[in-house]
Amino acid sequence: xxxxxxxxxxxxxxxxxxxxxxxxxxxxxxxxxxxxxxxxxxxxxxxxxxxxxxxxxxxxxxxxxxxxxxxxxxxxxxxxxxxxxxxxxxxxxxxxxxxxxxxxxxxxxxxxxxxxxxxxxxxxxxxxxxxxxxxxxxxxxxxxxxxxxxxxxxxxxxxxxxxxxxxxxxxxxxxxxxxxxxxxxxxxxxxxxxxxxxxxxxxxxxxxxxxxxxxxx
Ligand code: ADP
Ligand code: AMP
Numbered sequence: 415x416x417x418x419x420x421x422x423x424x425x426x427x428x429x430x431x432x433x434x435x436x437x438x439x440x441x442x443x444x445x446x447x448x449x450x451x452x453x454x455x456x457x458x459x460x461x462x463x464x465x466x467x468x469x470x471x472x473x474x475x476x477x478x479x480x481x482x483x484x485x486x487x488x489x490x491x492x493x494x495x496x497x498x499x500x501x502x503x504x505x506x507x508x509x510x511x512x513x514x515x516x517x518x519x520x521x522x523x524x525x526x527x528x529x530x531x532x533x534x535x536x537x538x539x540x541x542x543x544x545x546x547x548x549x550x551x552x553x554x555x556x557x558x559x560x561x562x563x564x565x566x567x568x569x570x571x572x573x574x575x576x577x578x579x580x581x582x583x584x585x586x587x588x589x590x591x592x593x594x595x596x597x598x599x600x601x602x603x604x605x606x607x608x609x610x611x612x613x614x615x616x617x618x619x620x621x622x623x624x625x626x627x628x629x630x631x
Contacts (some may be wrong), residue, residue, distance in 0.1 A: 416441060416495035416627050417517060419502070419602075421593055422524035424582045425531040425538070426608050427615060429547045431524065432499040434616045435623065441495040446503075446507050448475060448545045455542070471581035472501060473574050473589060480510045487516065495519075503590045508597075520626055521597040522619055524608035528583050535579050540569040553612055 416439055420428040432443040450468060453461030460482060464474040473479075483501050486492070502508040511518070526534075537550040539560035548555045548568060555562050573582065597603040604622040608615050 415519075416623065417519050418495070418497045418623065419499060419518055419521040419597070420499045420524065421521055421590070421603075422532050422608060423526060423528070423586045423590075424579070425535040426524040427534075427612070428499045428524060429545070430553065431522070431616060431619050432497045432611055433533070433546065435497050437444045438620055439495065439497075441497060442491050443488055443497045443499055443545075444483070444492075444501070445499040445545060446479055446483065446501040447499075449486065450479070451542065453482075459532065469572055469578075471578035471585070473585060476504055476506045479503075480507060483507075483511070484514055487514065502593060505592055505596060508593055518597075518600075518602055520604055520623060521593075521602045522622060523594055523597075523603055524615065524619075525605060525607045526608040530609050531583060532576065532579055535574045536576070538571065538574055540567055540571055541566055581586070593619070 418435065418441075420432055422428050427446075429443075432445065435441070436443050450461070450464045450507070454465050454468065455461070456565055463478055467474045479501060483498070485494065492571070502511055520559075534549060534552070537552070539548045539550060539555070540546070541564060543566035544561060544564040546561050546563045547553075555568065559568050561568055594603060598615060604616060606618045606622065
């Protein structure tokens with residue numbers, strides 16, 4: 415049983431590391447960004463509410479995202495643990511998670527400077543079908559423009575343009591960064607230097623998790 419939160423700026427590598435943790439620990443990745451994008455694509459009520467916020471680089475209102483996570487965590491595949499990627503992003507979201515009765519084992523905080531984030535998100539390519547993430551220079555797919563995992567065409571996210579990235583970073587610093595102290599106070603925070611090659615970051619993330627639960631991976 416391993417309930418994990420991945421914390422970090424947009425583009426810090428949460429999704430990239432979540433994929434690696436999934437492979438080692440066999441627990442699902444719950445990416446609120448992916449859930450929201452799927453809802454937008456399917457035109458659901460929640461998706462319609464979220465769209466203007468996402469496109470402007472702002473956070474979707476807490477109650478909308480909390481409801482999505484509450485529903486997702488009730489599914490069977492979360493019984494042996496899960497990786498929350500991109501949630502919580504505000505203190506009220508973290509409090510809601512506690513009110514749901516969810517115990518968190520570890521919060522992995524991936525630290526990357528803002529100027530590196532700008533470069534990373536500019537070169538990000540995403541698979542809207544399976545959620546896999548690539549970077550044109552630093553983490554390229556085997557075949558340009560095609561997802562390694564499912565063979566679908568890769569896309570550029572609408573919110574990965576420079577002015578929207580700047581807004582997302584501004585919001586990260588004001589709304590999400592306070593969660594570091596929130597989880598430090600609860601003795602859950604593990605800081606990882608994220609401005610290194612993917613494999614080096616993964617090695618630190620997995621060793622932090624294995625030290626908590628040596629029998630699971
Ligand atoms: P997040 O989920 O935190 O928004 P992603 O995992 O999508 O971040 O990563 C953002 C971009 O940076 C992607 O293009 C990804 O391929 C790339 N990336 C992720 N980790 C690294 C790394 N350690 N070094 C270089 N590029 C990375
Ligand atoms: P991500 O894929 O994690 O970068 O998320 C993409 C966008 O979805 C964010 O910029 C927000 O608009 C929205 N979003 C994702 N997770 C949350 C969250 N926990 N709270 C509010 N909005 C979110």
